Amino acid sequence: MADYHKMWEGLGMDLATHDQLCAALPPAFEQVFLTQKDRPQGMDYFNMVIAEVHGLRIQELLEHKARGGKIIGSFCIYVPEEIVLALGGIMVGLCAGSEFWVPAGEQVLPRSLCPLIKAGIGAKVSRTCPYFQSVDLVVGENTCDGKKKAWEVLGDIAPTYVMDLPNTKSSAGFALFRRSMADLVAKLEEVTGNRLTFDGLLSAIETVDRKRAVLQRLYETRKAPKVPISGLDMLLASQVAFYDDADRFVSQATALAEECEERIKTGKAIFPGGTKRLLVTGTPIVVPNWKVHKIIETSGAVVVVEENCTGTRYFESRVDKSGASTVEELVDAISHRYFDRIHCACFTPNEGRADDVVRLASEYGADGVVGLNLSFCTTYQVENEKLRKRLQSEGIPFLALETDYASGDEGQLRTRIEAFVESLGR
């Protein structure tokens, strides 16, 4: 990686602390990813993106800003990327996946909060995330209790806008969501200095839908009896989707999908016969959180699908823009795509998620389901009980795990996962 210290200094970063992070990431990446056998060649691009995640990509964002474009940060897939793109902005998922940022987060937040929120806020507090330092606006959202209160804390140290979200999937809930979408459009128009146009929004919808389609195409290859790509590599590719330039991501992911499809044709297996296929469901898995996938895939199993915000919820549905002839109708269509089709535990009830898990388990031929939740994530933890009962009635084995970003519980997690895999039979 080139020397980006000058760029980081210009962003007001804490260089000494950030250097520690930069030193820790490559060995961790190597140990998790490069020890895998028979990785698709198409993963080289994604390796490069991770190596340059705080370098080249930030440089591109700064160039975009120099041309007058805006950078919008987000922590949630209810924040519509289409609107940001249509207004000449770039949307990035913000840093929230490492234990590295948790202590700084705990300076301003209680310890008994989910590590994603603590790491996210900690990345800003410690000035060690160049994305956070580059954004013109962070769009927060009223999803879980932890996040909606954390925005109040973040608001003091970063430009923050909070999108209000309903609690129920009712018609009143949709009305609130649609109104929040209109408010967000107004806010983003103000920040970017641009106005939404029909053609601009249509083109942005098509760009984001192409990203969703290629992720879907990649996921489809995991349905094959001989899985052509590890869960870890697929996780990395979908994590990169939150940072990368959308068009470039689509072309690189298409090449990777073609390679995986070719592997299926030639019957190439990267896991031994008898490897158990697992569906992972629960809370988001953001960069560089690769902990549980790594343990699963070194315990006699492979992750074939993720039902979470960095998995199927991110890409499974498209915007139904048929019949829309005005900007307002396009925003209606976008609102329906997000509100109707993303099943987050912040909503009550949230039966759609259990239906999705059961359907995906069947589509992907999963032998079992792992409910993977971040510590202190109340909504998902409570929902686990209903999910357990539902899966029991469907005859699908279920293992509930709760963990954070620290490595201290890897031994216990491995024992649980190995035992679960053993119980699935040989």
Add this chain to the structure above:
Amino acid sequence: MKQSIGIDLGSMGIKAVLFDGSVRDRLMIPTGWNPRETGEQALREIYARNGIDPSDSPPVVLTGYGRNSLGKAGPSVTEITCHAAGSAFLFPGAGTVLDIGGQDSKAISLGREGTVNDFLMNDKCAAGTGRFLQVMAALLDMELDDFSRLPEDVPPQPISSMCTVFAESEVVSLLARGVDKHSLALGLLDSIAGRACAMLQKLGGSGPVAFTGGVSRSRNLVRLLEKRLGRPVVTSSDAPYAGAIGAALIAQKSGKSRS
């Protein structure tokens, strides 16, 4: 039945059994700081005591948290699978297993032929485990074995903290208030029973519960568990060896035949 060996490398004790359809030999050694060395020692003793030539060893299966530290001796299987198999052998009528060991506790619902249907494990801390009792025993100036023969005519003193560190300060303040030591010891056991019950009830099931692991030696705890659960709790002197017995049973299915 041919011979096989199971070794359970637990956090506090290493258990080894020689098995040929019934348990021919068993031993337990404190794990100490080096599970690999202690595990090797356990295996050597099993060989020596039974006149087995190490170069012609019966099949060995390893289990317990240190199961991967004795790589060459044999394949490893998790303690959950092994406790299920061992408990089904020791307690044929039980459909549920409660295992409380040195650093964790687990509840297992048994499937056919001692397989695992479902399981739950405690949180990642040592709350309500052998380690918890060890710390409390030191505080009360008692031996671990004393937790098996407490008088039953004293009321258990309710202890609200389950965390080992918090429970320690709670016990210290209760002692300062002059609470009877046996009452405190029973209270500690009853808090373990309460926690175990919550786990068993979450798992569901009915009928007898097989209680295994080192902590199962406490007769007082067995009675407290039965009272809370309303289900019979069965255990035996071989219950701490259930994991090792399960490993030996699994070893029967693999490896060369030997009479």
